[in-house]
Amino acid sequence: MVVRIWHGYTTLENADAYEELVTSRIFKDIEAKTGEGFKGVELLKRKLSEDEVEFTTMMRFKDLETIRKLTGEDYETAYVPREARELLSRFDQKVTHLEVVHSQIP
Known part of the structure; x- marks a missing residue:
């Protein structure tokens, strides 16, 4: 399993709207695009x-091939839909991928 970690930043004023957008739409879109290889997400x-709020996403995928279904070949580039960009003041252009070697999450 691969964990994809990314950081985005909003103003305090945009934080609730950003949180609502990603939890109600964007995460569902990601799951739909990646199918069974999507293994969950934490925000x-x-x-x-x-003035500033940091959001970190930790998405779990079966493998890098699953991530490529979302991003194409350049899987290290952040996937940030236009609606999210409008609410973010800044964000990581690249993401970090880590292989899960041990987990005790129930």
């Missing part, structure tokens, strides 16, 4: 300052 959030 993490922290307030960095009075």
Whole structure:
């Protein structure tokens, strides 16, 4: 299994709208595009300052081939739909992929 980690940042004002967008639409679109190889996602959030919120996504996929269904051959480039870009103040252009070697998540 491969975990895909990415960071995006919003203003405090846009944080709720961004969270709603990714949890109600974008994650479902990703699952639809990648099928059975999609193994789950976690959205993490922290307030960095009075003006900025950081979001971290940790998506789990069966393998890199599954990720390529979403991104094409350039699987290290971030997948950030237009609607999300409009709410983000900045984001990682590249993602990190890590192989899961041990997990104790129930």
